[in-house]
Amino acid sequence: MQSLAIVGAQWGDEGKGKITDLLGQKCDVVARFQGGNNAGHTIIVGENKIVLHLIPSGILHDHCASVVGHGVVFDPEAFKEELQTVLDSGCSVTPEKLKISENCTVITMYNRILDGQREAKGPVKIGTTGRGIGPAYEDKISRKGLKLKDLMDKDTLLTKLKANLIEKEVLFKTHYECEFPSAEEEANRLFELGKSVAPFLCDTFSFLDESLQAGKKVLYEGAQGVLLDIDYGSYPYVTSSNTSTGGIYTGAGLPGNHIGEVLGITKAYLTRVGEGPFPTELFDDKGEFIQKKGGEFGATTGRKRRCGWIDLPLLKYTVKASNITSIALTKLDVLSDIEGIKICTGYEYKGKTIDCAYPGINLEEVKPILTEMPTFHDDFKSEVLSDELKHYISTIEKFVEIPAGIIAYGPERSEIKFQKDYF
Numbered sequence: 385m386q387s388l389a390i391v392g393a394q395w396g397d398e399g400k401g402k403i404t405d406l407l408g409q410k411c412d413v414v415a416r417f418q419g420g421n422n423a424g425h426t427i428i429v430g431e432n433k434i435v436l437h438l439i440p441s442g443i444l445h446d447h448c449a450s451v452v453g454h455g456v457v458f459d460p461e462a463f464k465e466e467l468q469t470v471l472d473s474g475c476s477v478t479p480e481k482l483k484i485s486e487n488c489t490v491i492t493m494y495n496r497i498l499d500g501q502r503e504a505k506g507p508v509k510i511g512t513t514g515r516g517i518g519p520a521y522e523d524k525i526s527r528k529g530l531k532l533k534d535l536m537d538k539d540t541l542l543t544k545l546k547a548n549l550i551e552k553e554v555l556f557k558t559h560y561e562c563e564f565p566s567a568e569e570e571a572n573r574l575f576e577l578g579k580s581v582a583p584f585l586c587d588t589f590s591f592l593d594e595s596l597q598a599g600k601k602v603l604y605e606g607a608q609g610v611l612l613d614i615d616y617g618s619y620p621y622v623t624s625s626n627t628s629t630g631g632i633y634t635g636a637g638l639p640g641n642h643i644g645e646v647l648g649i650t651k652a653y654l655t656r657v658g659e660g661p662f663p664t665e666l667f668d669d670k671g672e673f674i675q676k677k678g679g680e681f682g683a684t685t686g687r688k689r690r691c692g693w694i695d696l697p698l699l700k701y702t703v704k705a706s707n708i709t710s711i712a713l714t715k716l717d718v719l720s721d722i723e724g725i726k727i728c729t730g731y732e733y734k735g736k737t738i739d740c741a742y743p744g745i746n747l748e749e750v751k752p753i754l755t756e757m758p759t760f761h762d763d764f765k766s767e768v769l770s771d772e773l774k775h776y777i778s779t780i781e782k783f784v785e786i787p788a789g790i791i792a793y794g795p796e797r798s799e800i801k802f803q804k805d806y807f
C-alpha cells in the first residue's frame with residue numbers, strides 16, 4: 385500500500401495522534417489536509433507527552449517529511465509556540481522535515497475575535513475551540529482570505545487586510561461593540577510572525593506529487609472526526625472543514641494515485657466536546673467514571689469531554705461517508721473491569737427501528753437501543769484476549785462489516801496490537 389488515510393470515525397479525540405505517530409514510523413510522508421489548531425493530537429513517548437495542533441504527527445520521526453496541505457487554516461502565532469514546544473522536546477524541525485503550503489489560509493486576529501464574540505453573544509453556541517477556525521474558512525470561501533505567502537510582503541498584507549476589514553469593522557463596532565486591531569497593527573503582527581513560517585513554505589502539492597511518483601509511502605492525517613465534518617456531520621454542531629476522506633483531495637492532493645486504505649480511528653466508547661446531539665450520552669456515575677478513567681479532557685481547550693456508549697448506527701454511517709476500510713479500536717483498557725458496559729445497536733425513530741444514522745435523521749429525537757455486553761477483565765499483559773473482549777470487538781466488526789485492524793489499550797506507543805498490516 386502506498387498511501388493510507390487516517391480519519392476520526394466519531395466526534396474527534398479517538399487517538400489519531402498516537403496511531404499516526406506509530407504508522408509514521410513506516411512511511412515517508414505524513415500530511416495534514418484540513419482543520420487547524422483546533423486539533424489536539426497527543427503522542428506519549430516514555431515520560432514525555434507532546435500535544436500537536438498544527439504540526440503533523442509524523443514530526444517525531446527524522447526520516448519522515450511532515451506536510452501541512454493548503455486545506456489547513458493556519459494561525460502563525462500558534463505555530464510559533466508549537467514549533468518551540470516541539471524543538472524543546474528535543475525533536476529536530478528543518479525545512480526538509482516540515483513543509484507548509486504557501487496557500488494555507490491564515491487565521492487572523494479578526495477571525496479569532498469573531499469566533500469568541502459569536503460564542504459569547506450567540507444566538508447559537510457551537511462550543512467551538514475559539515481558535516477562529518470557522519471565520520477563517522468563511523474568509524477563504526468568500527475569497528477574502530489571506531494566504532501564507534501574503535505574509536512575506538508587508539504592502540500586499542496591508543492592502544488585503546484593509547479589504548478584509550471593511551465588512552468586519554461594521555460587525556466589531558456596531559454589532560459586537562468589541563475592541564479590534566487596526567489593519568496596520570495586524571499587518572505588522574502577521575508580518576513579524578511570517579518570519580517564523582517562511583523557512584518551511586513551499587508548494588506542497590508538487591512535493592506530494594513527486595513523493596508519490598518516486599514510490600514514497602504517504603499517510604494523510606485527518607483532524608477532528610467524520611461526525612464533525614461540515615457536510616457529513618451533525619450540522620450546525622460541526623467544524624468548518626471536510627474532515628472525511630473527501631477532504632484529502634481538496635486539502636492536500638493525491639496526484640495520480642488512490643488511497644489504499646482508510647483507517648477510521650474509533651474509541652471503544654464515545655466522547656464529544658462542545659454542543660450538539662449525543663444519543664448515547666451518559667449522565668450518571670458510569671459516565672463520570674469513564675470520563676475520569678479515560679482522562680477525557682480536551683487536548684486543546686482542557687474542557688471535560690462528554691462521554692457515552694459506542695454508537696454503532698453512527699459508526700456505520702461514518703464508515704460509509706468516509707469509505708473507511710478498517711478501524712482502529714482505541715481505549716479498550718478504559719472499559720476493562722466495568723460492569724454493565726453497553727453498545728448502541730440501533731435507534732427507535734419515528735415508529736421504526738433503524739441501524740444506520742443516515743443524514744436527515746434528527747439525532748435529538750432518536751431513542752438508542754442499548755445492548756449490555758459481558759464485562760471483560762483484560763489487563764493486556766498477555767498476548768491473548770479474553771473471550772468477552774473478543775466478543776465486544778467482533779460485535780462491532782460484524783455490525784460495520786469491516787475489520788478492527790488495530791486495537792489499542794493504553795496511551796503509550798507499545799500499548800497496541802496490530803491485527804492487520806499497514807504499509
Ligand code: GDP
Pocket residue numbers: 392396397398399400401402423424425426427428678679682683714715716717718792793794795
Ligand atoms: P486525537 O485528537 O484523536 O489525536 O486524540 P487526543 O490526543 O485528543 O485524545 C486521545 C487521548 O487518549 C490522549 O490523551 C491519548 O494519549 C490517549 N490514548 C490514545 N489511545 C489510548 C488507549 O488505547 N488507551 C488509553 N487509556 N489512552 C489512549
Ligand code: IMO
Pocket residue numbers: 392395396397398422423424425510511512513514515516517518606607608609612621622623624657658659683
Ligand atoms: P481532534 O483533531 C474534538 C469541536 C469543537 C466544537 C466543534 C467546532 O483533536 O480530534 P471549531 O473550533 O472547530 O470551530 O469547533 O468542533 N472540535 C473538536 N472536538 N476534537 C477535535 O480535534 C476538535 N476540533 C474541533 O469542540 O464542538
Ligand code: MG
Pocket residue numbers: 396397398423424425426683684
Ligand atoms: Mg484531540
